[in-house]
Amino acid sequence: MDVHGTVAEGFEPVRDAFVRNFATLGERGAAVAVYRDGQRVVDLWAGTKDVDGTAPWERGTAQVVRSATKGVAAAVLLLLHQRGQLDLDAPVGHYWPEFKARGKERVLVRHVLNHRAGLPVLDRPLTPEQALDPLRGPEAVAAQAPAWEPGTDHGYHALTYGWLLDELVRRVTGQGTGAWLASQITGPLGLDLWLGLPDAEAGRAGRVGRVEGPEPADGLRARPKRSVTEAYEDPASLTRRAFAAITPFPDQNDPAYRAAALPATNAVATADGLARFYATLIGDTAGAARLFTPETVALARTEESAGPDRVLVVGTRFGLGYMLHGSASPFLTPGSFGHPGRGGALGFADPETGIAFGYVTNGFRKTVTADPRAQGLVRAVRGALGL
Numbered sequence: 001m002d003v004h005g006t007v008a009e010g011f012e013p014v015r016d017a018f019v020r021n022f023a024t025l026g027e028r029g030a031a032v033a034v035y036r037d038g039q040r041v042v043d044l045w046a047g048t049k050d051v052d053g054t055a056p057w058e059r060g061t062a063q064v065v066r067s068a069t070k071g072v073a074a075a076v077l078l079l080l081h082q083r084g085q086l087d088l089d090a091p092v093g094h095y096w097p098e099f100k101a102r103g104k105e106r107v108l109v110r111h112v113l114n115h116r117a118g119l120p121v122l123d124r125p126l127t128p129e130q131a132l133d134p135l136r137g138p139e140a141v142a143a144q145a146p147a148w149e150p151g152t153d154h155g156y157h158a159l160t161y162g163w164l165l166d167e168l169v170r171r172v173t174g175q176g177t178g179a180w181l182a183s184q185i186t187g188p189l190g191l192d193l194w195l196g197l198p199d200a201e202a203g204r205a206g207r208v209g210r211v212e213g214p215e216p217a218d219g220l221r222a223r224p225k226r227s228v229t230e231a232y233e234d235p236a237s238l239t240r241r242a243f244a245a246i247t248p249f250p251d252q253n254d255p256a257y258r259a260a261a262l263p264a265t266n267a268v269a270t271a272d273g274l275a276r277f278y279a280t281l282i283g284d285t286a287g288a289a290r291l292f293t294p295e296t297v298a299l300a301r302t303e304e305s306a307g308p309d310r311v312l313v314v315g316t317r318f319g320l321g322y323m324l325h326g327s328a329s330p331f332l333t334p335g336s337f338g339h340p341g342r343g344g345a346l347g348f349a350d351p352e353t354g355i356a357f358g359y360v361t362n363g364f365r366k367t368v369t370a371d372p373r374a375q376g377l378v379r380a381v382r383g384a385l386g387l
Contacts, residue, residue, distance in 0.1 A: 001046055004059070005031075008041035010384055017380035018044050021373040029057045029209060030344075030361040031271035032377050035279035037354040038286065042381075043272060049209035051362040062192055062201075062208050062270045063360045064252045067158070068347050071339030072193065072277060073165055073177050073263035074113060074300070074321020075185065075291065082296045086172055088113070088320070092164070095171040096138075102145040111150055112157075112164045113320040114304035118146030119164065120157045120311050121241040128250040132260040134176055137163030147238060148310065154318065155238060155310030158342075159245040162264030178261030189280060189288050192273035196261035201268075208268055210253045212343075212364040229366065231313045242311045269347075274358030278338065278349035282356065297351055301337035312368060329369040332357070332382055343367060346374040353385060 001022045007015050014034065021027040029047030033040060048054055049061045080086040086095075088110045093100035099107070104119075111117040122140050130136040141163045147155070157164070162177075169177045178196035186193050194201060201207055231239035243249075250257045258268055269277075279285050281292045281300075292300065301319045309316040309328075317324040322337040329340055331348045332355055338348020343364030349356045359374045 003044055003046040005042075005044040007044065011041050011381070013380040013384050014042045014377060015044060017376045018046070021376060022046060025373050025376070026363065027361065027373055028363040029061075030359065030363070030373070031057065031061065032359045033271040033275035033357075034381060035275050035285070035354075035356040038279055038283050040272070040275075045271070047362075049206060049362065051210055051212050053210065055206065057209070058206055060192060060270060061206065062194075062268050062273070063345070063362055064208075064211055064258065065267050065269050065274065065345035065347075065360055066265055066341030066343060066364075068269075068274065068339050068341035068345040069195065069263060069265055069267035070161060071322055071337075071347055072181065072195065072267050072269075072274075073162065074339075075277075075281060076169055076177050076180055076263075077109070077113060077165060078296050078299060078321060079184070079291065080169070080172055081299075082293060086168070088299075092117075092168065096142070096167055098139075099142045099167075101142060104146060104150065107146075107150040109168065110304070110320060112161070112168065114318050115154045115157050115161070115309075116151050116305055117157065117164065118148045118150040118153075118155075119144055119160050120155050120238060120245075121147055122160065122245045125245050125247040128246060128248065128257075131246040131250065131262065132256060134166065134170075134261070137262075138167035138170075141167075153310060154305035154307075154316070156242065156312045156316065157264070158242045158311065159262075159264050160242075162262045166261070166263050176261050177263045185291065186273075186277070189276070191277055192270040193267060193277055194269070195263060195267045197258040197268045199259070202255055202258060208258065209362045211362045213251065213253075238311050239313060269358070269360060271358040271360045274345075274347040274360065275356050276358075277356075278347055278358065279356035282349045282351045283354060301335060301351075314369075316369070323369070330375060330378065332378060333387065340369050340371065340374070344371045344374060346371070346378075353387075355381060355385070357381065
């Protein structure tokens with residue numbers, strides 16, 4: 001396997017782990033980037049850009065990162081709060097009056113970010129065409145009754161998170177999340193990270209690779225739920241229904257899907273774009289001042305939800321918009337915050353060590369929160385730091 005890129009002295013174990021992913025874990029095409037105190041110390045890529053092709057992965061190859069999108073989108077709400085434009089403790093209905101229907105008057109903005117809104121499922125799932133319409137998702141969530149009393153428990157809002165967040169951003173700023181992100185963060189910083197892939201990038205040869213499709217839904221059967229995988233196999237479970245809020249799930253290689261802005265699932269990023277995004281949240285990077293104040297970093301990584309997750313079944317930990325280090329999704333240290341993408345991708349920041357991490361792949365797996373390929377790379381970073 002020809003591995004391209006560089007590692008700084010002391011970070012050679014990350015390259016070794018990256019090679020092992022191809023040798024022993026069936027990696028087909030991937031990239032990993034790591035920043036320390038705003039400086040890039042790991043920049044590696046290998047394999048093919050298309051999961052079923054032969055074209056080589058190149059510097060700048062980007063991929064759909066699934067739910068790693070959530071951590072990117074969460075920064076928009078937190079920055080609006082940091083700028084005094086959004087109150088995290090205000091009812092969602094204060095900004096979005098139509099949302100108040102069917103017992104949702106007490107859903108707070110922070111409940112959207114900490115997965116306590118009680119709205120992980122839709123009684124009437126959207127079709128792929130409806131899901132790509134920026135109006136239909138928010139309308140469906142506004143009409144939905146909560147699955148539990150909002151604020152009393154948590155459960156991963158796999159797809160509805162995006163519509164909840166997007167409509168809040170639209171009501172406060174007049175722009176969708178993708179447009180605001182591009183104008184305020186990723187565009188000015190020159191990040192290879194998009195929520196709504198522009199035509200200019202979609203048309204660049206070799207820019208975006210083709211990923212594996214979603215797992216087949218046949219063969220489902222009800223059984224006692226001991227893990228997220230088994231819960232997902234039960235079509236009546238909150239797990240299955242949460243991930244089926246769009247049915248069938250869109251083709252993630254479809255240009256129309258990539259061009260849309262779904263803040264829960266469809267950001268397109270390079271590993272470097274994802275890592276530098278997190279690096280800029282917690283510190284200065286070359287040519288850019290940090291985005292989050294220390295107070296906003298504290299909001300991101302202070303535990304808001306913990307314990308058995310009504311959707312993911314296993315114990316999860318969330319701050320505001322970000323997963324926190326724990327057994328379900330280990331990051332670098334207990335102070336890390338970030339978000340995995342179902343099937344592989346991972347981005348996070350660790351303020352104490354100054355580390356920011358980004359991993360993208362075209363070979364999606366059935367893992368939801370802790371892909372073994374990403375975890376091997378994280379362990380290698382931990383070892384390189386002597387942690």
